[in-house]
Amino acid sequence: xxxxxxxxxxxxxxxxxxxxxxxxxxxxxxxxxxxxxxxxxxxxxxxxxxxxxxxxxxxxxxxxxxxxxxxxxxxxxxxxxxxxxxxxxxxxxxxxxxxxxxxxx
Numbered sequence: 001x002x003x004x005x006x007x008x009x010x011x012x013x014x015x016x017x018x019x020x021x022x023x024x025x026x027x028x029x030x031x032x033x034x035x036x037x038x039x040x041x042x043x044x045x046x047x048x049x050x051x052x053x054x055x056x057x058x059x060x061x062x063x064x065x066x067x068x069x070x071x072x073x074x075x076x077x078x079x080x081x082x083x084x085x086x087x088x089x090x091x092x093x094x095x096x097x098x099x100x101x102x103x104x105x
Contacts, residue, residue: 027103028064028066028082028089028090028103029082029090029092029101029102029103031102031103033100033101033102034098034099034100034101035048035053035056035057035060035094035099035100035101036056036060037052037056037059037099038098038099044096044097044098044099047076047096047097048096048097048099049096050073050078050096053078053094053096054068054071054078054080056099057078057080057092057094057101060101061082065084066082066083066084066089066090067082067083067084068080068081068082068083069081069082069083076095076096076097077093077094077095077096078093078094078096079091079092079093079094079104080092080094090103090105091103091104091105092104
């Protein structure tokens with residue numbers, strides 16, 4: 001009886017987790033996507049300046065209908081929150097040396 005109850009709780013919690021995974025409902029940033037401001041397939045000649053990187057990310061997401069907010073600069077990386085209609089839908093990491101964009105979720 002305890003095994004059946006445990007199994008029911010386990011399956012029920014799994015379905016609850018699926019229902020609350022709002023960030024995983026759709027892919028905002030495909031894995032390994034790259035900034036079009038760099039050369040093909042995400043290889044920059046030099047490390048992009050911070051302002052230029054933020055502008056490139058804003059342009060990339062604006063074309064998809066999203067906005068960039070809460071930007072944090074950490075060495076060669078930039079972490080940013082991505083919003084749609086005022087709601088956060090993704091958190092990304094931008095590599096200023098390679099131009100690669102990755103979702104942190």
